[in-house]
Amino acid sequence: MTETRKQLLQELAAKNGTPLFVVDHEVLRNNFKEFREKLPDVQPYFAVKANSNPEIIKTMFDLGSSFDVASIYEFKLIYKNIETWPDKERQDFIWDKIIYANTIKPFKVLTKLNPYKILVTFDNIEELKKIKQRAPDVGLILRIRVPNTGSMVELSSKFGAHPGEAVDLIAEAIGMGLDVEGISFHVGSQCNNFDNYLQGLNFTHSILKEVALRNFEIGFTDKEGKKKKVLDIGGGFPVKYTPDVKSFSALAKKLNLEIKRLFGKDNIQVIAEPGRFMVATACTLVTKIIGKSIRDGKTCYYLDDGVYHTFSGQVYDHQHYPLHAFKDGELKLCATFGPTCDAFDTISLADELPEDLQIDDLLYAENIGAYTLASATDFNGFPVAKVAHINRENI
Ligand SMILES: Cc1ncc(COP(=O)(O)O)c(C=O)c1O
Structure with missing residues (x-):
């Protein structure tokens, strides 16, 4: 992803909040x-x-x-x-x-x-x-x-x-x-x-x-x-x-x-x-780290989106949407979890992310447009992602 696109996604997230589902x-x-x-x-x-x-x-x-x-x-x-x-x-x-x-x-x-x-x-x-x-x-x-x-x-x-x-x-x-x-x-x-x-x-x-x-x-x-x-x-x-x-x-x-x-x-x-x-390729999710812990020596990030939400495609569509950080840093194997009280809400036990990310840092996942938002729920009271649109005009 280009630096300009990363910048735009961060600006949209600052304006709209997260989780944010961006349609291009x-x-x-x-x-x-x-x-x-x-x-x-x-x-x-x-x-x-x-x-x-x-x-x-x-x-x-x-x-x-x-x-x-x-x-x-x-x-x-x-x-x-x-x-x-x-x-x-x-x-x-x-x-x-x-x-x-x-x-x-x-x-x-x-x-x-x-x-x-x-x-x-x-x-x-x-x-x-x-x-x-x-x-x-x-x-x-x-x-x-x-x-x-x-x-x-x-x-x-x-x-x-x-x-x-x-x-x-x-x-x-x-x-x-x-x-x-x-x-x-x-x-x-x-x-x-x-x-x-x-x-x-x-x-x-x-x-x-x-x-x-x-x-x-x-x-x-x-x-x-x-x-x-x-x-x-x-x-x-x-x-x-x-x-x-x-x-x-x-x-x-x-x-x-x-x-x-x-x-x-x-x-x-x-x-x-x-x-x-x-x-599928027209949509990117921006999600925020809301919690962090070290479990058995592995960094675990808790996000404001998970498998009951936009990552529901993992369950119903059998796809994976690797997470990326906006910040640079040496990549380490990390676990990523959704925000709900269910351990099933595990996005990945093997995402590759920098281990020094902090609460409130943003992550993104690409190619997440198909069978994702469509099957997202508001389980546990966590609302589905907001949607933002870019390049909407001019066919
Ligand atoms: C009847 C029917 N048509 C079209 C589609 C869309 O398929 P795809 O997203 O693989 O193009 C589906 C997907 O389940 C379907 O059930």
Whole structure:
């Protein structure tokens, strides 16, 4: 990190207090642009669950992103941006801009979603029956199960129909008079094994072939009147937290080639649901040392943020966010703890920090934007971090 950036973070912390979650909108814009440049035929639906901060959503919205939502709360966060638009534009917006990508939806959510022209995912027959009852007008995307091997966060044990059941589920939906628009999969989050994507694409190709053989009509009519099927390649795009993570560029190259090979001649609308890729590198946490002790010869720092708060990503997302000091000093192995009364609130037993840091000194952790603030609680009465924004204007 540059000295100028360190200076800025310290100034922001002095002004706003700590813990402080700093969002750099220039990085958000760069991440979005990189995604669009490297996957030019794929429309990103930003997965709001990764970080639902309204200012982040606003920037993504201004950039032309679409959105993946998983609850009515998230749906409303997006819808808020367009409430004042004319009806027609709003309907088109919903169609192009929002996928409700939670395969399980309570009845009352379905009832709320039905008036909107929206895409929703499903992966089982019971869900289809619910949709038929409460939301027969939505567009359906069948989520299939694909290998998640080598991904940091596994999703396939909970979501996705077995590819062998896919065509029968599509037949059931069509039999109920519902609209099936396409197929989705998710390779698992922070995917470092690109074969997962290739398997997902190949499963989808086989399913669509059989759908055609059995003369099932799926897909939607686009604005030019063309019939198209949706191919939703999900999320999972990896972030280089550590040097061993493979590059997004390498993945994009493979995806472009395989999508062209398998679907080049079909009318396909390819979409994706990147969450982590957009926000992880855009955010830095500034936290303060509120206590210090020596235990068994090791320096222990107690901070005003911990695993019940921004560092919750350690628990739910299996990531680590190494802490750094603003002050120089010889690095020693230290333990870092959060502020709560629970020993589980241990950030690390092996952070590398100077051992002569004092109470009130500040530390920072980078690449902490995804699945962190989103899962922070106020356990023990310690509030979640405040949020500060930099480089917000000018797309
Ligand atoms: C359905 C769905 N789509 C998209 C995402 C975002 O994935 P990622 O952050 O790996 O891009 C997730 C993450 O859990 C998900 O469950």
